[in-house]
Amino acid sequence: MSTSIQELCRAVAQNTSYDAFAPAFNAQQWETLGSYLQAFDLSAGQVLIDQGAHDRTLFFIERGALSVHMLGSQGQMRLAILNPGSVVGEGAFFSRLPRSANVVATGAARVWRLTAIRFAEMSNRQPSLALELSMALGAVIAKRMVNKPKRVAVT
Template sequence: MKVEQLVEAIAKLDAKDALQCRLTVDEWKSLAPYLSVRFLRPGDPLMEEGDCEREFFILADGELEVSVAGNVIATLMPGTVVGEGTFFSGQPRSATVTPSTPGVAWSLHWDKFDAMSDKQPKLAIHLVKGLAAVLAVRMREALLVGHFA
């Protein structure tokens, strides 16, 4: 799996909550050693409601279903960020995310983010700004539809 596929997926996603940090391929290559690649199989949860693992994912290929209390509430396409809330807060995940097709996701764990912040501070700031924008859009949308508690 090459980082170019991830960059292409991020650039192509046309969604309100798309990741807005437009790092170059070379900048993503600098961040790649801190990221992990996960090959997704349909039905194997990427994350489960209630878990507290401080890790977020960017879907590079495939589709993900988001469910709350067993009800599917969204389908996510390549380029989408997922898990950012728990990544920053350490609070339990609010949803289960399961691949509906084979795919690939790149992840960043909190411990690796700390190391990345020390070695690549400018890139870490760009990434955090992009993730903050995702959180802001999702929080606003949740408030508008009444899913914010």
């Protein structure tokens, strides 16, 4: 496994949160997934996702934390913090609806991006990998929707 994807793999394995992203990938599958992802760094305060944007990109958090903000019905901001090994952007990825919240780096962070186009390529070339990824993402959404405070994290 390359050093770069190995760090994301380690973050995912160490994530013990209720809504953890937990795909059943072996080392080779992680490596293959990594070939469809693009890593990039965020600085403190940098916006990753804009509420209302039409974008289906999915993000995996390797390090740092992301703050999820959403305007509530009374104008208040609701907040969730996503930590290393977690995923964000899964709501719009599946629904094709506009982004439901803003996501901002709370400090220096590294995330991995999977665009809808790259996922379509993976689905054609690596269908079992795409299926396992989809099932793991579906589990994250299901857990976040059952846990009312975590619903805001479905972006």
